[in-house]
Structures are given as C-alpha cells and as structure tokens.
Amino acid sequence: MAENQQTPVHLRTASPLIFRAVRFEALLPRLLRRNVLAASFFLFILIGAIYLVLAVAAYTSFESGVIQGFRNIIGGIALVLAGPLWFLIVAEFYFLTTSRSEPLWDASLADGEKTFYCNYGAARRLWRLDAFRKDEVDVAVLYQTFLEDTFTKQLFLRLGVPWSDVGEFLGAKEKRLPISRDLLFQTLVYEAHEARSEVVTAREFALLLFDLDKDFESFLFQYEIRKDTLLGAADWVSTLIQLEQSRLRWWERALLGRMPTFGASLLFGYTYTLDKFAHDVRAGGQGAIIPKGAVHVAELSEIAEILARSAQANVLLVGEPGSGKMAILEQLTRLILEGAAPAPLWQKRLVTMDTMALTATTKQKGDLEALVIKVMNEASIAGNIVLILERFPEFIESAAYLGVNAVTLLEPYLEGTQLQVVALSDKEQFHRTLETNPTITKLFEKVEVKEPEGASTVFILEESAYDLEKRYPVVVSYQALLASTDLADRYITDGAMPEKAIDLLERAITQAVAAGERVVEKRHVERAVEERTHIPVQKASGKEVEQLLKMEGTLHQRIIGQHVAITAIANALRRARSGLHAGKRPIGSFLFLGPTGVGKTETAKALAQIYFGSEDLMVRFDMSEFQGPEGVNKLIGSFDTGEPGALANALRAHPFSLLLFDEFEKSSREVVNLFLQILEEGFFTDARGKRVSARDTIIITTSNAGSNLIWDMVRQGKDPALLQKEVVDAIRQEGIFAPEVLNRFDAVVVYEPLDKEKLQHVARLLLAELAAHLKKQDIELVITDDLIAKVVEIGFDPVMGARPMRRAITDRVEQIIARKLLDGSLQRGQTFQFTPEEVSKL
Amino acid sequence: MPAVVFFEYLVWQYGDGIREYANAWLNIHWFLWRVFSVPLLLRTFFAPFRRTGEHYKRGFDPAAIAQTFLINMITRFVGMVVRAVLVAVALLFQTFALVGGALLLVFFMTAPLVIPISVLTGIVVMIV
Known part of the structure; x- marks a missing residue:
C-alpha cells in the first residue's frame, strides 16, 4: 500500500x-x-x-x-x-x-499524467460504499454485494471456487475494513494502472479486497489462487461483461460499422473458376476480448502496409503450422470490413485458394498451366482480390512433378498491380524451397509470424473459450486457460502456439463434457495432456505416492546392493513428481560408473518397468556406434541426406521414457556437446530445425571408466563411501570426462563390484526368473541353497560380475530341464527339484 | 431517492437525452449510407456491370469496333440500372429512417406526457 x-x-x-x-x-x-x-x-x-x-x-x-x-x-x-x-x-x-464509462480520476504516474475512467461496475461499488460523501469507507460492505452481483458470481465460477464455499465465507465475515477515501481512490487507480488499463472496473475492487483483507486472501489461497490469478480472472470476467453491455448499445458506430456492405460488389468482376478452388476468408472475431496490441500486432500491420502498396504488394507469410497465420488474415478481413484497414484495402476480398486441389484436378502439364492462368486471370480482372496461396512451397513442388514451373507462371501476375498475393509457408519448407529462389525473394516480401508468448496465448484462449462455451455446455475456469498455456508449451512438442494450447483446451472440454461436469478445471487439462503424451502431469496420488515412497525397496527387489545408486535415482524421481523438479532439465540424469555385470543396465531396466510401466520404454543406445564426426548426425538427423536421427525419432515416439546410453566414454566430442545442451536445457534442435524435448525422460549413461581403480580399491578393502569420491576424482583427473560434463549430471554413481555374498542373491533372483518362466508351463521349480551355491561357483568371475552367472543358468540349469521336458520325465503339473547328484554334475 | 431519480431523468430527457437520440439517429443514417455503399455507387455510376466488357482489338475493323462499343455500352447500361435500383432502395430506407426517426423523436420528447395520456386514453376507450 x-x-x-x-x-x-x-x-x-x-x-x-x-x-x-x-x-x-x-x-x-x-x-x-x-x-x-x-x-x-x-x-x-x-x-x-x-x-x-x-x-x-x-x-x-x-x-x-x-x-x-x-x-x-x-x-x-x-x-x-x-x-x-x-x-x-x-x-x-x-x-x-x-452507464457509459466516465473519466473520473487524473493521476500523476511515472509515465506521465493519465486519466482513469470509472465504469458502471466500479460506480455501483463506489455508490454502495458511499465514497463521495464519507472521508472513511468500510470496504467490507463490498462483501454484501457478492451474493447478488453478476461480476462476483462469474468471477468465482471462473476461478473454480464453489458458490456454497463463498456463501460460507461470507457468512463468517464480521469485521470492518475501514480505509480513507483518498487511499481507496489511490489503490483503485494503482491497481488499474498495474493491470495496464485506464478503466477502473469491478476487477480493481476484487484486488482491493485481496490486498486489504487477509481472510479473503487465505480463503482464495485454499484454492491455489494467487493475486496474479485473481487479476487475470477478474480481467477476463470484466471484459466479458463489458462486451455484453457494449453490444446492447447497438446504435453506436463501433457496432454498426462491423456489418458487411453489399453495394460495392457490383464494381468488381465475377470469379467463377477461382470460386471452385477457393473461399473467402471469414472475418475474425478477435479484438473483442484480446486487448489491442497483445497478439500478432506487428505482423498484422506489416501485412496491411505491404498490401496497401501500389505495386509488387505480395506477402510471403512464414510461420510454423498453428502459429496463427490464418488468424492474422482473418483479423485483416475484419479490419477491412470495419473500414479500419489502410484505404487501398477497402472493398478488397481476401480469398484463400486450396493449391493442392488445383494440382489434384489436373493430370497433365498443359491442363495445369491452363487452369492456373484462367484462375489468375479471373482474380486479376475481378479487381478486388487478395489471393492467399495456402501451402505455397508444396504447390511449387507438386506443379514441378507435372513439369510446370509455377513461379514463372505466376510471375507476370505477381509483378502487376491488379492482384495481390499472400503466400503461406512453414519455416522448414521456406528454407528448403523458397529462400533459394531469387524470383520469389524479389517478388515477395517476407513476414515472419512469431509464436505468441504465454500472456498473449492466455488472451487468445480467453477468446477461444468464449467460442467453445457456445458449442459445449461448460464453463471454462481461468486456471484451465493457464494450465493449457503452460502444459501445451511444456509437454506438447508437435505444432506451435497458440494452436496446440487451443487444441489442448478443447480436449479438456470434451473430457469434462464426457464426465458430465460443468466446469472445466486445471485437472481436466492435466488429464488431457496425460492422455495425449502419456506423461504423468497430475499430482502424484494414491498408489503412485506409495510406489514413489517405497521406490528403493522396489528397485532392490531386482538390484542387489548398489545402495548409493538406488537412493540417488529414487530421490530424483520423488523430486520430479513432487513438483520440485527444475522445469527445463530432464527428470533425472545419471552417470553410472563401474565394471561390467554389476547391475547398471539392470537398474535402468528396473526403473523403466517401475516408473514408465514397461521395459519397452527404455531406449538403448550403444555409444560405440555414434563415434566420429557423423555420430551427431546419426542421433539428431542429417540435413544433407534428410535421414532422421535415432535419438530424435525415439523422443518423438516416446517423449516420456528412459534413455540408456551405454559406453558413454566412447562418444565423440560433438556428441558430448549435444549432451551438454540436453542435460542443461532439456531439448535439442534436430536437422530439420525442430525442437525435440527430452524434459520428460530419465537419462542414464553408463561407463566402464575407472573400473580398474574400483577393483584396486575394493581389493584394498576401502570404504564404499570413499570409493565414490575417489573414483570420480580419478576419472576427472584422467580427463576421461570433462568437468562440465560430470557437473551436468544429477548424480555420478559408482557401482561396486559384486562379492560372492551378493552374487548369491543375484543367483537367487536369476533362478526365480527361470522358475517364473516354468510356472507358465505349470511346472514348479524348487530353488535350493545347494543349487544357488553351485550356480555362483560356476558363474563367479570377479571381472565379469554377474553376467557369467546368467550364462551358467542358460547353459547348465536350463539344459537339464529342457532335456527332461523333451523326454517326458518332467510334465505339466509336476514339481521339480535338482537332486544333489544333479547339482554336483552341473 | 425516487424523486432524485425522476428529476435526474427529466434533466437528461431535455439535455443529454436529445443529444444521445440525435447521435443514434445520425448513426443509423450513416449505417444505411455505408451498407449500400452509396458514395461508391454514385462515383462509379456508369461503370460496366461486374467489370464485364470487351477490349478493342488491334487494327482498324469498323464492324469489330462497333460491336465492342455496343457490348460495352450495354454492360455500362446494365451497371447503371442495377446501381440506380440500389441507390433508390438506399434512399427509400433513408426516408423510412428519417420519417421513423422524426416520429420517434416526437414521442421521445413528449414521453412524460405521452405515457400517462396513452394509459388514460386506453382506460377511457375500454370504459366507453
């Protein structure tokens, strides 16, 4: 204050x-x-x-x-x-x-003198407070207006607060909240200024109560509503109410001016052939809810300026699919209709042509050429056409298949003054097909469509929600809009903003409708993300919480020993699912060091099974295959050959998975640099310039580096806790891994060699695996201590760890059982136990 | 408070109210003018209908020139007729708006009298 x-x-x-x-x-x-x-x-x-x-x-x-x-x-x-x-x-x-807004306050602000308006909602509250007759007002009086006030009802609905809870809160309100009138006005003006508005509305009064009344703040806190959320929701509700009210004043020029005119069409020619392949761009509704200048304003004014020129007024609109290229043109159509576009564009018709349909209907070069010329002639003679060529690079390519040089064909029209063309392209195709063509760069002026930022996307969603609510019987909460923006940005890797956020919101709405719920909340959006990406984004609950808390125990059912490694992994996962995970980086990244056969790969497999639900969600890369300068290309794809990268493909197919990189020390310098980015930023850019996210992966790299040192230290009987530090220091000094690489991992874990006692546990686990297989054939295998001891004796190899034991079981134990199954001495429903003789002969 | 509201209303009725009414009335005329694109129709009154017409061919061919001239005259005539119809419709709507607006203005200005008179007359008609 x-x-x-x-x-x-x-x-x-x-x-x-x-x-x-x-x-x-x-x-x-x-x-x-x-x-x-x-x-x-x-x-x-x-x-x-x-x-x-x-x-x-x-x-x-x-x-x-x-x-x-x-x-x-x-x-x-x-x-x-x-x-x-x-x-x-x-x-x-x-x-x-x-009841129109009235200029009521003049304020000296840092950015100069400003006049603030009082709208009807604010005036009602000021009148209720009797603010013009008293020096001190009790703002608690505002709570009395809550129950009968449209704004408040809509606000709590948009914030997802049950109306019964609001009633309970109001019932418990007794204390007064007196403030001076001057402070009241100053606060209202301050809040309006903070909201970048010149109109004081009911929104400012909601914020005033939040600032002054700790009870109100605590009440909202229960529903995870902070001041910025309250401000956003209040702003949205206030805008919607003002929109409805302004529509009632139908006689005002702002509204009448939006009606289309029809006399002018007589002036311009017919476009019979063009109309078969094209349709008029509809006027966008944007602008009613989205504040002026919030979205794509630079692109819109640049396009209008280019099209308003007398010659060579052609635009090449480049942007990712879904970034709002058509939305910009819809806004331009609206401006033209309202007479708000530059004068040369008045009476212009924006017509979007399906270029693919044009090539699809013709089979021969001559037919396509004749059709293109006919369509362009019509558009040119009509005199009021701004022709929008969708998927322009694809059109050029498909025309080239028929032997038609589309650019040469279009050139005379593009150079003339009769017709303006807006060609649309995504970035990749632009770089591949258009950028290298000098005729195109000469005839078109490029306008790049940028993806809107978070706050702008929320405004777009406010407008989309307004339309979607007309189609579905639901009310969208403000938190659902925020979640759609954040989660689409964070988890949806395909497409661009704002389309992917709008798509996510619509999915959440259909979910709510299917569940018979009336208010679309954050949880619906989270569920929609989970359904689409299979990434858990909702708060961990129930069985999952239990699983996370007992993760060490579950992992130890498959991994013998290696307490340090297991604890590091379990801690990383708990951190990720409790929301403490640093947003950008992968869920967890580990470097496992140790000799072969000590359980490094087995840990990764167990983790994939427990956390991701299947070992199939572990993608393994043998880094010896990614050596040399071309190693990076194999991972991210090659621009020259167009071959996709193995890592990029794996992440696109399974963004929520475990990536295991074996023999990491064999990676080339370029590959290590790629890892530095992935581990720090959580994404990389593939050969086609597309971002690939690795934020929802667990990255495990393994290496045998330092194995000899580990053995030496174990033989000397050193403490395992010291082992960890000394091995990491040693490999750092030897320069096997650069310090910046080691520092990027969440944990560098040293796996200890397995002694005989641990190998006995491993043997029991391996034999239990075999028993489980036999169980499927209704045969019970009895695992005795003698059998375990024999397997350890055969398979014990201090250098190779537990690996020879698996071979021993396959070669010896399984062989005997297989023979018995074949000769019929072991049949379904029987219990089998190795005799001491059989054990000794193994 | 009812007296205050009534007094405020009366002050508005013969002050801001008349201005607001006049603005709304003008806006409707502006809208009708704009929706029929009357200025544009007048500016291009003799232009060919829908840009139909022919270009004169090269060379001196009196028959071809006469034919093209005739076709262009016809398209211009059709254009003029269609425009004239549209302008006439627009003027008709403007007249409706003018007469209707003036009538409503009379009712608006005399509302404090018209409303009780209407109710009283209605009662009298029913009784008699």
Missing part, C-alpha cells in the same frame, strides 16, 4: 454522472425492467394482432355490437400497454446511455 499512497490522484468531480445509472438501477433493477419489457412487448404484439383482426371484421357483414365492444376493449388494452412499453424502452435507453 505504501507505493499506492505515493500516487497523487485528483478527483474530477464530486458527483459523477454515471451515478444516475446506478441510482436508476437501484430503483428499477435491470432484470425486472428487461423481463417486464419483454413480456409487455409480446403482449402488445398479441393484442395488436387481435385488434387488427377485429378491425378487418368491422368491414365485413359479420360486424356486430359485441365484436365492436370487444374491439374497443382490446384497443384500450393496447393503449394502456403502449404507455409502459414506451416508458421501458426510453428507460433502457436512459440507462444504457448514462
């Missing part, structure tokens, strides 16, 4: 004219007025119709005294009704003209 007090605010008048509407509303509420007006109107029409029938009857032979008397009564009723009806019409006109 201290900052607000420093903002001097000058009140323009002590009796604002907008209060006339407020007082009138208090005397004759709008709802009552409109209901009575509608009822009187229909009654008046009905009575009028009856009167007309009777008047006609007066000229017929059926006229009688009864009918005449009845006609007089009806006429009298019509006159009696006409009076109040006219009164209500004039009263509505009075209310609508006096």
